[in-house]
Amino acid sequence: ETMIPHVARADAELDAYLELTPELMRAHAARVDARIAAGETLPLAGVPLAIKDNMCVTGTTTTAGSKILEHFIAPYTATAVQRLLDAGALPIGKTNLDEFAMGSSGENSALKRTRNPYDHERVPGGSSAGSAAAVGGFEATVSLGSDTGGSIREPAAFCNAVGFKPTYGRVSRYGLIAFASSLDQIGPFARSVEDAALVYDVMGGHDPLDATSVDRPLEPSAPHLRDDLRGVRVGIVKEFATSDLGAEIDACYRQAYADLEALGAELVEVELPTAKYGLATYYLIAPAECSSNLARFDGVRYGLRVDAADVGEMYEATRAAGFGPEVKRRILIGTYALSSGYYDAYYVKAQKARTRIAEDFARAFERCDVIASPAASSPAFGFNAKTDPVAMYLMDYYTIPVSLAGLPSLSVPCGAVVPDGGSRPMPMGLQLATPLFTERAL
Numbered sequence: 053e054t055m056i057p058h059v060a061r062a063d064a065e066l067d068a069y070l071e072l073t074p075e076l077m078r079a080h081a082a083r084v085d086a087r088i089a090a091g092e093t094l095p096l097a098g099v100p101l102a103i104k105d106n107m108c109v110t111g112t113t114t115t116a117g118s119k120i121l122e123h124f125i126a127p128y129t130a131t132a133v134q135r136l137l138d139a140g141a142l143p144i145g146k147t148n149l150d151e152f153a154m155g156s157s158g159e160n161s162a163l164k165r166t167r168n169p170y171d172h173e174r175v176p177g178g179s180s181a182g183s184a185a186a187v188g189g190f191e192a193t194v195s196l197g198s199d200t201g202g203s204i205r206e207p208a209a210f211c212n213a214v215g216f217k218p219t220y221g222r223v224s225r226y227g228l229i230a231f232a233s234s235l236d237q238i239g240p241f242a243r244s245v246e247d248a249a250l251v252y253d254v255m256g257g258h259d260p261l262d263a264t265s266v267d268r269p270l271e272p273s274a275p276h277l278r279d280d281l282r283g284v285r286v287g288i289v290k291e292f293a294t295s296d297l298g299a300e301i302d303a304c305y306r307q308a309y310a311d312l313e314a315l316g317a318e319l320v321e322v323e324l325p326t327a328k329y330g331l332a333t334y335y336l337i338a339p340a341e342c343s344s345n346l347a348r349f350d351g352v353r354y355g356l357r358v359d360a361a362d363v364g365e366m367y368e369a370t371r372a373a374g375f376g377p378e379v380k381r382r383i384l385i386g387t388y389a390l391s392s393g394y395y396d397a398y399y400v401k402a403q404k405a406r407t408r409i410a411e412d413f414a415r416a417f418e419r420c421d422v423i424a425s426p427a428a429s430s431p432a433f434g435f436n437a438k439t440d441p442v443a444m445y446l447m448d449y450y451t452i453p454v455s456l457a458g459l460p461s462l463s464v465p466c467g468a469v470v471p472d473g474g475s476r477p478m479p480m481g482l483q484l485a486t487p488l489f490t491e492r493a494l
């Protein structure tokens with residue numbers, strides 16, 4: 053009862069939420085109280101949870117940050133969310149995002165502009181902009197994001213939160229509005245690795261409602277956390293030299309790697325020669341899958357419809373009015389890459405490159421247990437600073453190869469840097485990645 057007004061006040065500044073859900077929260081709280089009174093123990097009893105608005109929650113508007121779904125009410129609840137609610141978590145609200153999770157700053161939301169809690173003139177990162185800002189800005193204890201190429205890890209870095217992307221297939225995508233289905237993965241934001249692990253332990257695991265959800269036992273991670281790194285070999289990627297990122301950022305990461313060593317880790321150099329093709333590969337595969345997934349928004353089945361003389365014109369008018377510029381760009385690129393005559397040259401080639409990138413990681417993990425790198429190419433930047441789409445895409449240089457390989461990956465706070473032209477220090481994130489299905493080790 054006291055939390056919602058507090059969050060609403062704080063959020064008048066940050067705009068992390070698209071919608072607060074006090075009634076839903078109260079209803080769940082009553083249910084949790086009753087179950088506790090009946091003697092049940094719930095692992096997440098009373099934990100305030102914010103949910104990225106590309107996840108369906110029955111009865112809530114679920115917009116994906118788009119005009120085309122601005123008034124869409126979800127008729128069911130995503131599996132990942134349902135498992136957390138069943139474990140006692142309380143839904144505070146739905147958070148802002150780049151439209152259909154396409155973006156790295158939050159600025160592609162068609163509905164709101166979320167601010168960075170550490171500097172309101174800077175972006176929170178994206179696409180899980182609101183979920184990162186809510187946790188970093190103390191407007192939620194934990195939140196859910198989705199990560200296709202970096203959308204949990206990069207905003208976590210910008211907002212001083214822990215962000216965790218599990219192995220592809222670990223967390224059900226049922227009820228997550230699809231962007232690029234072979235990459236999308238739900239994961240938590242939290243203010244500690246332990247909180248992130250507690251959330252993951254509850255929501256992960258096989259779901260028959262998602263055909264790509266992996267049927268493999270999930271061993272809880274939270275009980276196995278350690279506070280030293282003795283015996284752990286940390287791979288530092290030769291091709292990811294941080295000296296390219298400027299003196300201050302370089303110093304920050306050198307310190308982070310030295311901190312890992314001080315905790316007992318052994319640093320080893322590893323090579324990922326094909327990682328530099330990650331961005332080019334991703335920006336064929338992700339748009340291709342997006343063009344297919346977003347074909348369903350045709351004015352007939354969901355959300356917005358703009359009436360017109362015939363059905364073809366209705367499709368066109370609806371999609372022209374409902375989708376923003378970045379979404380249209382992706383649909384065009386993806387449709388082109390999949391068209392006959394170009395399919396082999398672009399899409400098939402990208403799939404081959406994806407396999408090579410995954411093989412590079414597998415080879416690197418013969419020499420180390422975990423790979424450390426920057427989570428993003430810079431700290432949070434100012435609004436409207438990146439007008440060139442490719443400059444925006446470059447923010448995910450370090451996270452995208454990991455996504456293409458499907459690996460579990462974590463972004464943890466690792467200090468702060470005063471950005472160029474900035475006046476105060478902004479949080480930095482360290483990305484850690486381990487082999488497939490080794491969340492517990494991570």
Ligand code: GLN
Pocket residue numbers: 153154155156178179198199200201202203204231338445448
């Ligand atoms: N920034 C990347 C993109 O725009 C990744 C987004 C994401 O992970 N959802 O596609």
